[in-house]
Amino acid sequence: DAGVIQSPRHEVTEMGQEVTLRCKPISGHDYLFWYRQTMMRGLELLIYFNNNVPIDDSGMPEDRFSAKMPNASFSTLKIQPSEPRDSAVYFCASSLGVGNQPQHFGDGTRLSIL
Amino acid sequence: AQSVTQPDIHITVSEGASLELRCNYSYGATPYLFWYVQSPGQGLQLLLKYFSGDTLVQGIKGFEAEFKRSQSSFNLRKPSVHWSDAAEYFCAVASGGSYIPTFGRGTSLIVHP
Numbered sequence: 520d521a522g523v524i525q526s527p528r529h530e531v532t533e534m535g536q537e538v539t540l541r542c543k544p545i546s547g548h549d550y551l552f553w554y555r556q557t558m559m560r561g562l563e564l565l566i567y568f569n570n571n572v573p574i575d576d577s578g579m580p581e582d583r584f585s586a587k588m589p590n591a592s593f594s595t596l597k598i599q600p601s602e603p604r605d606s607a608v609y610f611c612a613s614s615l616g617v618g619n620q621p622q623h624f625g626d627g628t629r630l631s632i633l
Numbered sequence: 634a635q636s637v638t639q640p641d642i643h644i645t646v647s648e649g650a651s652l653e654l655r656c657n658y659s660y661g662a663t664p665y666l667f668w669y670v671q672s673p674g675q676g677l678q679l680l681l682k683y684f685s686g687d688t689l690v691q692g693i694k695g696f697e698a699e700f701k702r703s704q705s706s707f708n709l710r711k712p713s714v715h716w717s718d719a720a721e722y723f724c725a726v727a728s729g730g731s732y733i734p735t736f737g738r739g740t741s742l743i744v745h746p
Contacts, residue, residue: 523676561738562723575731610676618732619665619684624676 521545525611525625533633537599540628543592544613552622553586553596554610562610568594601632635660637726639737646714647745654709654740656724664728666707668698671721671739680722683707694718719744 524543532538544551553565566576571588579586583602588594598605608629612622638657646652658664665684669677681692688700698709707724721741725734 562736564733567733575733612676617734618727619682621667621679621682622677622734624669624678626674626676 523611523613523623523625525609525628527628528626529629529631531631531633532601534603535600536632537597538601538605538630538632540596540609540611540630542594542596542611542625544594544611545623546592548613548615548623549591550614550617550620550622551588551594552612552614553594554612556608556610556627565596603632606630606632635664635726635728635735637724637735637737639722639724639740641740642738643741643743645743645745648716649713652709652711652714652718652742654722654724654742656707656709656737657705658707658724658726659705660726660728664726665732665734666698666700667725667727667734668692668696668707668709669723669725669736670694671723673720677723680709714742714744716744716746718742 526541549570552567555563565578566586568588586596608627610624610627612624614620614622636659640655667682668680670680671677680696681690683690683700691697696711700707721739723739724737727734
């Protein structure tokens with residue numbers, strides 16, 4: 520079975536540019552999560568969706584960040600405009616429910632903002 | 634609010650030695666507990682999970698963990714470490730309210746030959 524698929528794997532762009540990260544969750548999973556991982560702050564939950572509806576976006580750092588889930592098989596995380604401090608690895612994860620259900624992570628997008 | 638503490642940022646062991654990674658949590662209800670492993674350049678992979686029943690749970694790659702309610706701990710163990718176990722290990726807890734998991738900061742395992 521295909522796991523969570525993220526694209527691109529690496530992104531290097533200049534400050535001020537728009538960045539779009541993409542995620543395809545595991546088919547049938549009803550929860551989708553976006554995380555950011557840095558050395559300084561560890562793994563941070565940015566936002567999560569249930570049945571394509573955003574439930575909690577309190578982890579989104581600021582208005583430059585936005586996330587959408589137009590259907591059950593696709594989600595995007597957008598940063599506009601990007602800044603050097605946004606450089607991090609961004610992970611998408613999906614799960615079949617919460618509580619006793621583990622999350623399945625993609626391999627992440629390593630983002631570098633110059 | 635739930636919180637997870639992994640007190641060791643780095644752990645260094647020799648290949649073949651035993652391993653124990655610590656995880657402590659605070660929670661307001663019966664927790665669901667997880668350990669994940671992250672190899673370089675990859676996402677987190679589930680090692681094992683605990684919900685109820687036997688407090689000693691077995692996972693993949695020869696790992697096990699023990700839930701101790703009295704100590705609010707869920708430590709990960711392996712009797713003999715292999716060089717391929719070098720990775721970052723994360724403990725996660727889900728409880729009360731939304732049951733969305735909270736992750737610890739992670740412990741980096743270094744294995745010496």
